Amino acid sequence: MIIDLKGKVAIVTGAGRGIGRHIAMTLAKEGVITIGTDIRAEQLEDLGQAFAAEQLPGAQFVCDVRDAKRIAEVVEEVRSRFGSIDILVNNAGVASGGIVEELKEEIWDANMDINLKGTFLMCQAVAPIMREQRSGRILNAASFAAIVPAYGSAAYASSKAAVKQFTRVLAGELGPYNVTVNCYSPGMIPTDMNHFAEQTEERQNRLLDTLTLRRWGNKEDIANLICFLASDLAGYITGTMIDISGGKFATQIPAFAYEAAARKESLRS
Numbered sequence: 001m002i003i004d005l006k007g008k009v010a011i012v013t014g015a016g017r018g019i020g021r022h023i024a025m026t027l028a029k030e031g032v033i034t035i036g037t038d039i040r041a042e043q044l045e046d047l048g049q050a051f052a053a054e055q056l057p058g059a060q061f062v063c064d065v066r067d068a069k070r071i072a073e074v075v076e077e078v079r080s081r082f083g084s085i086d087i088l089v090n091n092a093g094v095a096s097g098g099i100v101e102e103l104k105e106e107i108w109d110a111n112m113d114i115n116l117k118g119t120f121l122m123c124q125a126v127a128p129i130m131r132e133q134r135s136g137r138i139l140n141a142a143s144f145a146a147i148v149p150a151y152g153s154a155a156y157a158s159s160k161a162a163v164k165q166f167t168r169v170l171a172g173e174l175g176p177y178n179v180t181v182n183c184y185s186p187g188m189i190p191t192d193m194n195h196f197a198e199q200t201e202e203r204q205n206r207l208l209d210t211l212t213l214r215r216w217g218n219k220e221d222i223a224n225l226i227c228f229l230a231s232d233l234a235g236y237i238t239g240t241m242i243d244i245s246g247g248k249f250a251t252q253i254p255a256f257a258y259e260a261a262a263r264k265e266s267l268r269s
């Protein structure tokens, strides 16, 4: 079975760094004409150089996902230059927080505006094109926080939980047009957003102890899922949220399994 994405056209938001950059590079290496957008021009320039160095197909546009006018310009340019928009990955996001009693209104607004409204605005601009094409794949970054929120994550977790419901509503609206809409929930992928792998060893161990697979996620793990969900092979999946967290809290205390495995090993040796 082969995932064949060659010649498709994708937009990946927040492609300047982190998971989004990896998704953009991976799609382009699969032959997808990949348009990376981001609010940070210098990061996009760096992405452009990486594309040029590997002669990957695509383009980069500075675009704030909160700016409907700029989104319309970019989407129109992509359509007129490349002919279609087959894949939209709404990856751009922020994860600032604070406990509710101290949470600043601007932090609440930033999470809602970028994570939720940004996803809505991008979908609103791209959906008519996919509807006309009678095909398309929309993939929205939710988060494990949409399943089980973390301490102090009211703004972030609420925005990502809303992305999940938004995804289902849009899947329903676009179903008749053969456009699928799904979201995915990464668990813990070390990036500049969270610096997981730079915390003290003790804290890292406490975090890893929540995972059935007991390792950090890789950006590749997410990019691989995106490639599958964007492909024809995933044509019967819509309106769902895929948990890609290494089995975070799949059981109540995943660390027990590791303790049992260590006991078995020590009995054997």
Ligand SMILES: NC(=O)c1ccc[n+]([C@@H]2O[C@H](COP(=O)([O-])OP(=O)(O)OC[C@H]3O[C@@H](n4cnc5c(N)ncnc54)[C@H](O)[C@@H]3O)[C@@H](O)[C@H]2O)c1
Binding pocket: 013, 014, 015, 016, 017, 018, 019, 020, 037, 038, 039, 040, 043, 063, 064, 065, 066, 090, 091, 092, 093, 094, 095, 114, 118, 141, 142, 143, 144, 145, 185, 186, 187, 188, 189, 190, 191, 192, 193, 194
């Ligand atoms: N890393 C994780 O463990 C994890 C876990 C769950 C969910 N996620 C989600 O995955 C996505 C990517 O996360 P990441 O860890 O790579 O984060 P990151 O901070 O490394 O990258 C986010 C990107 O989004 C861009 N961005 C921010 N605001 C923007 C705006 N207004 N318009 C356009 N672009 C904007 C940033 O410039 C950056 O390039 C986010 O939606 C995040 O919530 C990540």
